[in-house]
Amino acid sequence: xxxxxxxxxxxxxxxLVINTLLAGIILILGIYLRLIALDWGLxxxxxxxxxxxxxxxxxxMLKEMNPLHGDFxxxxxxxxxxxxxxxxxxxxxxxxxxxGILEAHSSLEWxxxxxxxxxxxxxxxxxxxxxxxxxxxxxxxxxxxRAFGIxxxxxxxxxxxxxxxxxxxxxxxxxxxxAACIVICSIILLDMALSNPEKMRSFSFFVGATFAYxxxxxxxxxxxxxxxxxxxxxxxxxxxxxKQIWIPAVIGFLLALPIFHPxxxxxxxxxxxxxxxxxxxxxAYTSLSQMCKVASDGLVWSISPIGIFLWIIGAxxxxxxxxxxxxxxxxxxxxxxxxxxxxxLNQMQRWSPLLPFICLLAPAPLQWFSKxxxxxxxxxxxxxxxxxxxxxxxWVEELKQYPIHSESRDWIHSHLPAGTSIGVAQWLxxxxxxxxxxxxxxxxxxxxxxxxxxPEYFLVGEYDFEGVKAKLxxxxxxxxxxxxxxxxxxSYSPPIGADARFICPTIYxxxxx
Numbered sequence: 001x002x003x004x005x006x007x008x009x010x011x012x013x014x015x016l017v018i019n020t021l022l023a024g025i026i027l028i029l030g031i032y033l034r035l036i037a038l039d040w041g042l043x044x045x046x047x048x049x050x051x052x053x054x055x056x057x058x059x060x061m062l063k064e065m066n067p068l069h070g071d072f073x074x075x076x077x078x079x080x081x082x083x084x085x086x087x088x089x090x091x092x093x094x095x096x097x098x099x100g101i102l103e104a105h106s107s108l109e110w111x112x113x114x115x116x117x118x119x120x121x122x123x124x125x126x127x128x129x130x131x132x133x134x135x136x137x138x139x140x141x142x143x144x145x146r147a148f149g150i151x152x153x154x155x156x157x158x159x160x161x162x163x164x165x166x167x168x169x170x171x172x173x174x175x176x177x178x179a180a181c182i183v184i185c186s187i188i189l190l191d192m193a194l195s196n197p198e199k200m201r202s203f204s205f206f207v208g209a210t211f212a213y214x215x216x217x218x219x220x221x222x223x224x225x226x227x228x229x230x231x232x233x234x235x236x237x238x239x240x241x242x243k244q245i246w247i248p249a250v251i252g253f254l255l256a257l258p259i260f261h262p263x264x265x266x267x268x269x270x271x272x273x274x275x276x277x278x279x280x281x282x283x284a285y286t287s288l289s290q291m292c293k294v295a296s297d298g299l300v301w302s303i304s305p306i307g308i309f310l311w312i313i314g315a316x317x318x319x320x321x322x323x324x325x326x327x328x329x330x331x332x333x334x335x336x337x338x339x340x341x342x343x344x345l346n347q348m349q350r351w352s353p354l355l356p357f358i359c360l361l362a363p364a365p366l367q368w369f370s371k372x373x374x375x376x377x378x379x380x381x382x383x384x385x386x387x388x389x390x391x392x393x394x395w396v397e398e399l400k401q402y403p404i405h406s407e408s409r410d411w412i413h414s415h416l417p418a419g420t421s422i423g424v425a426q427w428l429x430x431x432x433x434x435x436x437x438x439x440x441x442x443x444x445x446x447x448x449x450x451x452x453x454x455p456e457y458f459l460v461g462e463y464d465f466e467g468v469k470a471k472l473x474x475x476x477x478x479x480x481x482x483x484x485x486x487x488x489x490x491s492y493s494p495p496i497g498a499d500a501r502f503i504c505p506t507i508y509x510x511x512x513x
Contacts (some may be wrong), residue, residue, distance in 0.1 A: 022154050023141070028138040029040070030161035033392050034130040036168040037399035041504065042119035047432035048112055050122050051405050052502055054349075055173040058125065062086060062093075063106065084216030084260045085128075085175050092124050125173035133170030137161050140356050143188055147325035148364050155363035155381055159459035160284055160356055164391040164492070165302025170354045171399070179218030180353035186210040187227065187332065191325055193245060194231060204245045208252025216260035220345075221353050223336040225253075230328035237484045291341035298340065298351035301494040303358055306384040309379075314361030315366060322399040326364055333357035347499045398504055401483075405431045408481040408507045412459075414439070421455040425468055429461030443468070455512070462496045462506040475510035482506045 041051030049056055061083060075273065097104040102120040111118040140160050145153035160166055169177050186207050193203030207228075215222045228249065250434055258265050299308055315334065318326025333354045340350060366374050409431035416422070421439040424430060433440070443451045443464075452458070452471045457478065460468055483504040485492040495501045 019150070026137070026141070026154065026158045026161050027134075029158070029389075030097075030134050032135045033162065033167045033396060035395050038126050038130060039119070039123060040399045041403050041405070042122050042170070043111075043115040046406065046409065048115050048118070048204075049432070050172075051403055052172045053429075055122060055125070057081060058086060058089065058173055059121065061109070062090060063338040068350060082175055082179070082215070082219050082261060083215045084213055084218075085173075085178050085472055087260065089125050089128055089173075091490050092128060092316070093121060094171075096120070096124055100185055108500075113172060115419050122173060123407060126171060129168050129173055129177055132178045132181045133166060135179065136166075136184055136356055139181065139184045139188065142360060143191070143325075144360050144363075146188070146191055147360065148328070148367055152360075152363040152366055156359045158387065159307070159359040159362060159381070159385055162385060162389040162392050163307075163355050163359060164388050164395065164500070165299075165348045166355045167353050167392040168302075168395060169349050173248045174220045174349055176352040177220045179214050180356055181253040182210060182214035182217060183221055183224055183353065186214060187325075190228065190231075190328065194324065197244075199247045200244045204248035205252040205437060207416060208249035208254075209256035210252075211249075212253045212256035213260050216257060216352065219261075219276070220336065220339075220350070221416055223339050224353070226335050227328045227332035230331045231324060254257065282372075289346075291338075294341045294344055294346040295337060297346035297495070297498065298348055299354070299358075301498055301500055302348045302351055303355055304384055304387045306380055306387065306484060307358055309368050310362035310380055310384060311358040311507065313377075318361065321368060323364075326361070328406060329357045329360050329364075333361070333428075346497075348494075349499050355498065390487055390490045391492045394485040394490060394492035395500065395503070397487055398483065398485035398493040404504050408509070409433050411479065411481075412509065420457065423451040423455035423458040425460040425464035429463045429502070430459055431507065433459070457512070458510040460508050460510070462501070462508075464507075465496075465508060472510055476513050477508060478511035480506065 003051070043049055063082065067197060093102070093104055096102045102124070103114070103117050105117075111121075124383070137157050137160050141153045141157035142155035166177065170251070189203055189207045189210055196203060211225060214224075228245075231245070274333075290337050295308075303311075314326075315330045319330060337351075337354060340346075345351075362384065363377070365377060369377055412431065412433055415440070418437045419439060421441065422433070423441045426442050441447050441451045441455050445451075449453075452468075452474075458468075458472060458475055485504060493499075496506075
């Protein structure tokens with residue numbers, strides 16, 4: 001029997017194997033962290049809406065529309081809430097309905113009687129967002145490779161794959177992760193336009209159209225449009241003209257935006273929403289300490305303090321070297337960060353569109369740093385990677401547990417007799433106790449004046465606790481439900497008010513003395 005000697009792998013083949021393994025590990029991580037426990041908190045026979053309450057906005061928007069009769073506008077939400085995500089979401093619901101996977105009805109009463117079917121409607125939307133989150137990881141790899149090379153591509157995609165804020169907001173039917181996905185795609189198209197002078201006009205048109213779709217999904221990402229200015233300041237810019245890139249991009253944007261977000265064609269809705277925004281801006285933050293606190297709330301627990309530090313270092317480095325794509329990444333992330341800091345938008349959810357750009361800029365200096373400096377940077381990148389991985393694992397491990405909302409509801413139902421009067425703060429963060437079993441007095445309901453004087457018990461979540469505790473002097477704590485996500489001994493415990501705590505809010509039950 002002939003025995004052939006094993007032929008050793010060439011250096012190129014070894015590199016290919018290693019690169020393939022790295023890419024596979026990153027992709028598997030990205031998929032696992034975004035698809036695990038995707039059914040958390042969905043409606044069932046015990047509660048009739050998602051525990052992640054913001055998701056219901058898109059279902060209500062769909063209910064107000066009538067696409068078969070040309071109505072693509074949700075009047076009660078208006079243009080301030082982007083409807084772009086409803087195009088693929090509605091199409092998926094239609095496909096699932098036509099194939100018998102779920103039943104789609106326009107009657108809310110039908111879903112009250114069949115909450116499991118409503119859970120399927122939510123789940124379709126969550127799947128869409130999760131896959132867009134995974135796709136963003138892939139597109140980040142491609143964009144980082146085009147910008148800074150293969151090592152940065154692996155670092156950037158790995159960092160985004162485990163980024164705590166991105167993992168969390170890829171789990172729910174929210175607009176932020178999909179909007180970031182489309183912005184990344186539009187910047188890839190912009191780089192293709194700048195790299196192909198003969199096709200610059202056509203690519204630029206699609207840059208504008210693609211970015212319009214991102215704005216239609218999440219209106220606030222419109223600030224990221226400043227990124228196109230980056231080509232003006234780059235050292236390695238090519239000879240471009242106003243006609244070659246600006247005009248086609250603007251035309252593509254203006255033509256596509258009303259198609260993807262038709263509420264912008266209704267001047268009355270626009271005027272109404274402008275008034276709402278103006279009222280919000282009256283409370284805008286002006287002091288540097290307040291603005292930094294907003295950024296800290298939005299980013300620290302989304303990407304880690306190390307991530308913020310490396311984002312700033314990476315931005316300074318690409319600006320110093322006038323790197324074309326690097327400058328575009330800076331302009332796509334820092335201006336919108338300043339806007340959110342000034343307007344007090346401190347929710348982690350709202351900051352998640354910045355996370356791909358933080359992950360793109362963090363490893364960027366590797367191509368310019370000396371060997372010693374690059375080694376130090378890699379150690380920081382590795383620390384950032386590990387911290388975010390542990391945070392994300394802690395968070396998804398909590399998702400696997402029986403929801404604290406359900407745990408507290410079960411206890412209340414087993415310990416408080418039917419007919420008991422219970423005052424409640426906002427339903428948004430509370431267990432959905434049986435309103436037919438108990439006499440419920442809501443702080444926002446028609447008997448609000450009696451909410452602290454009549455009930456035997458008072459139920460409040462951590463989000464509202466500070467606002468009502470002064471009025472609970474006639475009550476004493478009867479029970480508390482509290483959890484902290486953990487993994488390998490590391491706790492993930494953002495401050496009270498952070499939307500990462502939607503899955504495990506502290507819930508208080510008070511009893512009248």
